[in-house]
Amino acid sequence: MKEDLHRAADLLLELAFEATFPEKEIEMERGVIIDEIKSYKDVPSDDIYDRFESMLFEGHPLSRLILGTVKSVKSIRREHLMAFCARWFRYENMVLTLTGPQSEAQLKALVCRLSKRWAGSASGLSRAGKKFSGPEKRAPEILFTCASSTPSHGASSPSCPAATGHLFHQRLNKHNHQCNCVLGVTAPSLGEKERRIGTILLCNILGGPATNSRLNSILREKYGWVYSVECSYTPYADTGIVSVTFGCEHEHLDDCLRVVQREIRRLREETLTPRAFTRSCRQLLAQLAVSAESGEAQVLSMGKSMSAFGVVHTPEEDRQAIFSLSPELLRDLAQELFADSRQSLLIYE
Amino acid sequence: MLWGVTDEGLRYAIRQRPASGVAYCALTIGGGTRAEEELPEGTAHFVEQC
Structure with missing residues (x-):
């Protein structure tokens, strides 16, 4: 309900920045995902699209399967999940969007309050130091970095x-x-x-x-x-x-x-x-x-x-x-x- | 409709829906499967599921 918007938005940010990924929950979720992968195999209309996209973009990160494979999902560890969050779950790579009957001034005030509240976690510094030992990488501010700016009749820049x-x-x-x-x-x-x-x-x-x-x-x-x-x-x-x-x-x-x-x-x-x-x-x-x-x-x-x-x-x-x-x-x-x-x-x- | 970036660097967009009794919020993160890099295939989806 509209009265609970601040709690819901705060919870979303908490989930993004404070996830601890308990081992017990990881194992439970692993089973669910492997079941999901197998259920896709029984739905040819889903399976064929995944395979088509993988074949079309073979050798490019877009060819990766969203669900992964049974083998890759079995290999995922807690540190992988923490590393992914530390690398990508940062303010420069996030957008918070709100709609509701509240005035725009009220909604903006809520955004500003939440932004301040979670700023420390969002910098990635605490997680980078404690939980992720890999190299620091800055997420792209704009995602279409490779796109051609001219209406040429090739799809995108040759470097892609x-x-x-x-x-x-x-x-x-x-x-x-x-x-x-x-x-x-x-x-x-x-x-x-x-x-x-x-x-x-x-x-x-x-x-x-x-x-x-x-x-x-x-x-x-x-x-x-x-x-x-x-x-x-x-x-x-x-x-x-x-x-x-x-x-x-x-x-x-x-x-x-x-x-x-x-x-x-x-x-x-x-x-x-x-x-x-x-x-x-x-x-x-x-x-x-x-x-x-x-x-x-x-x-x-x-x-x-x-x-x-x-x-x-x-x-x-x-x-x-x-x-x-x-x-x-x-x-x-x-x-x-x-x-x-x-x-x-x-x-x- | 308003959009912008907070002092701390968080991008936002807000829109009033005067007749609605319900509010909605979303947190969009620019990182998915193609951003897994050296991590095992399926890591981004695993995070989302958790």
Whole structure:
């Protein structure tokens, strides 16, 4: 409740700075995570995406599995957890976001009080001295350090190995009841504003969460070949990933792939009419507005925005950024992004 | 909406929601799996789970 905001925020900071990681709890959590890893293996739609991303970014830190492997999780010790916190859980690498019915002056006063209260712990000095014997490292203030500042048609700066990713077409026989498929490409990074927003709009048109996305309209609503099909975009500091994912019966796999390629080709070759472009922009804005209705989603979004860009954009700024795109820009971006030579494919049969 | 950095270096963003009876807070940390460096794979997620 609103009356408890100061306690909740204080507790979050205490968790970040004063975690002791008792051995008994570590062992309990290890079991939970290993169980989670094994449960993912039984969900091909989850497993295939993790494998796809690992293959695309092989040799780059982005290829690491979030959950880890059973072997790596078994090797994690208390000092590893303490070292990670000491290195990254510092003020220069954190954002505290609050929303509530209180006035902005009251909320800001609370932030300032908490900031002072935890400043000693946040410097990392106490933990660095007591619990972490590794080298001191300063966290990046802005995450997209490798991003190209010019709208070149390469994804990011050449110094970032993840910009182009690896190219592969692989089919693995998993003997599952369904086929699962991921078709993906590397994509604009966080720092490439216009191309990033253009990619968001393109993905929304192709396979966004609304039922009127092109792929959903055809693969699910028209033919009934899939339960769900999605085109997602995740921008990172120095690259990004766009992927089309779906599951289908074995007999429909080739047909589904043919439709996906046909719709990608339409985006590359056909320019949206002004009316279709405007409606696509309005739909994306509506989705953002619906998301902003959730207080939880809002504080998370504000935190990500501050962490990546150092600002939080207003709804009006979002509207301007989306409408500053053009049908021609989207077509050109689709040509570059979804070029045949850039597409990787992973299929579980 | 307000955002900025406290004197101690903590970045923040705040937004009033006048009609809400509930308040929300989040602490975003710029370090995940790709920041594990030499630590075992899965360390960041392990920290989050704990």
